Amino acid sequence: MKRLVYTVMQVLALTVAWYAADRAAAWLGLPFSGGVVGLMVMIALLLGGVVRPTAISHGADWLLSNMLLFFVPLVVSVVQFTGLLEAQGVQLFLAIGIGFTCVMLATAFTVEWVCRFERGRRLRRLRAQRGATA
Numbered sequence: 001m002k003r004l005v006y007t008v009m010q011v012l013a014l015t016v017a018w019y020a021a022d023r024a025a026a027w028l029g030l031p032f033s034g035g036v037v038g039l040m041v042m043i044a045l046l047l048g049g050v051v052r053p054t055a056i057s058h059g060a061d062w063l064l065s066n067m068l069l070f071f072v073p074l075v076v077s078v079v080q081f082t083g084l085l086e087a088q089g090v091q092l093f094l095a096i097g098i099g100f101t102c103v104m105l106a107t108a109f110t111v112e113w114v115c116r117f118e119r120g121r122r123l124r125r126l127r128a129q130r131g132a133t134a
Helices: 002-028 034-047 057-065 067-080 082-133
Strands: none
Touching (some): 002 034, 002 057, 057 067
């Protein structure tokens, strides 16, 4: 029961963070979504040590494991707009495919960059510790 409450609190915290980032992006008139702003802020908070990964891990795992539920409205929309799919289906699927590929590449490069940055930071810290003891 304690783990469930902990997970729900983390999901609520992530939802509030997303909503705040979305409102900030709209208020600032940014040309990209609040999700991107939230991702940048969350990366900065994690790298800066303000937020520990364990503070959001259960909530993030739950959201990722239930991600299919967030796409149910998309499937309903596809069923309702079959005429649009018949007329412009190829263009839509091409746009979706290109968008999906761009998101996956951007995510992969971001994760790789953060991992390299963290490894370099740990290596510098380790070298500094060894240099101080020698």
